Amino acid sequence: MSSLIFQEKKLRAFTESVFLAMGCSNTHSALAADVLLASDLRGIDSHGVARLSGYIRLWKKKRINATPDIKVVHETATTATVDGDGGLGLVVAPFAMQIAMEKAEKYGSGWVAVRNSNHFGIAGYHAMQAVSRDMIGIAMTNASPLVAPTFTTERLLGTNPMCYAFPAGKYPPVVVDMATAAAANGKLEIAQREQKNIPAGWVQTHTGDSTTDAHALKAGGSLLPLGSDREHGSHKGFGLSATVDILTSILSGANYGPWVPPFVAFLDPLPDLPGEGIGHFHGAMRIDGFRPAADFKHHMDNWIERFKSAKPINPDQPVIIPGEPEVEAEKVRKLEGIPLSEPVVKDLGELAVMLGIGKLEE
Template sequence: MTRFSLDTLRAFSEAVFRHYGVPKADAAQAADVLAAADRRGIDSHGVARLITYADMLDAGRINPKPDIQVVRETQSTATVDGDNGLGLVVGPAANRIALDKAEAVGTGAVSVRNTNHFGIAGYYVLEALERDCIGMAMTNSTKLVAPLWGAERMLGTNPIAMAFPGQDEPPVVIDMATSTVAYGKVEIAKREGTPMPHGWAIDAEGQPTTDPDAMMDGGAQLPLGSTYEQGGHKGYCLATMVDVLTSVMSGANWGPFAPPFALQQAQPERQVGTGIGHFFNAWRIDGFMDPDRFKARIDDWVHTFRATEPAPGTDGPLIPGDPEREAARIRAEQGAPLLAPVVADLRTISERTGVSLT
């Protein structure tokens, strides 16, 4: 591990995006989303992803200067076409539309097509909290996950995030893949040369595997819960919900037809839409009750769950968002720890672009 200051990583990302023709404000926005992942300890979605964004921009597979358009709209809903821009730019723009609508009429729901990987879903719901709203964000992604009782990739990891503000307590922030783990965790296991836990994946023959290479070489991840007996049907259904809201409803590519995020991944055999899809929802709290009363009730909820009798060998239940807050506290002082392969990727980008990693 090598530690880098969060400011250094953010500045490097922004300069790299500028190198590839991303306008200044958009480059800053994209770097902010990546920095949020590194700050919150979600290492699979921070600068570790920068090499893939750079490759896609370099190959002309992502539009650095998208003309983001609202193509269908009511007072509380909209469909946005991202013009094949960076998801790190299209996502925040669409999320702002959802929040603007929530502020105007109480709720806002925005589906997005023709976009790309948008970073951590949690970024968007934290933005909702800044505007005193409850937020929800989700996206579909390249096929990596087998449906329950399936032996091939058909769905993305299809994450969901949601956040609720507290008064004196930190917010409750839920951010999770609908697969057993995010694909980035498989990548980390490969980089570290360690086996995956049982239940994460199957190999090309549909057999359970703990070898990251076996999953990557024609295997698949499993839905949250892994098997039917452990609730895998629930993860499969959650992934289906995300796929429909983000892509069937927006006009993006759904299921196995979602385009790949990396150059080395094969293109789907056909297109059923444009790009991948996102979905954002926001609610103004005062549409339901007084905001201060709601936040006080969230505080009471948090206090109650923190007082739960701990299970043997544990410190008791965490509140959703606790691990990320603790990571942010430590990394603000110590910087973000990067694995050697990630540092090597950043140095490759530096050599390619002339942007200094200092």
């Protein structure tokens, strides 16, 4: 399927106009757009502007508060719990990450749990905020239940991504940003738009059978944990996903497991829930709380060089450092523009008409 190319500046302006039309402030609109554009620039198309219509559907169902009163509701010197007041996760999560970094600046580390939020974009955006401060950044979120734990067909967990970002010296940071499911739901959406099959091991049918049909999830199937099945380690993906769910929700007072509200507003009204909204968890650790930052970054460079020099199985495919493909994608897209598939462009055009804003131009 062909793509159209859009320059970052124009795509950013359009995205900001969508959030302004929702009633978000100028500051919040610019921040929310920055989170989504970071995803598109880094080549993570499933979490960029393609998500805009989803935010609008939630806003229309009054599931997103465009003018939230985001506040700390519980706090110690090194920890805090934030109530996002139903705001955009794209805005709530940076608020929480800022608190984590401020606490780390003062006390060596900072940890913030979040409740009553929404989808926060890519975890990497938030964790990477700490890198420029010579800190290790951590960000994770729970999500709508689409994943069946090992040995069941029942959807009980989200894709529950986690990210750890480590600064280096002369090299870009090492960014481990991943879903704890075999694949993110956004990748299925891309396959659906492009009318392609998906790899085996991503999804099972409602009866628990393996499938390559990108529409199987909508037909009652479920995503699989990282590892796909028990023989390939799905119990480990289940364990990682459970860890994210507990830290982001049971710790904060957000909804957890099968009670996490869906990203699309198909449950109306929502049933009685055990918590509030979606949950996040953020952390920041000052490197000089463990050793001099310069020493750490020197050895990070050495670590990167050694792994890059590992003998490859295929000479044309060297070892890829976590975060490296995203850095390369950003270099290219900053210069050449951001590709959007035709279905996404059509979707954004319909959004512009619905909201009465200027259309997106190439």
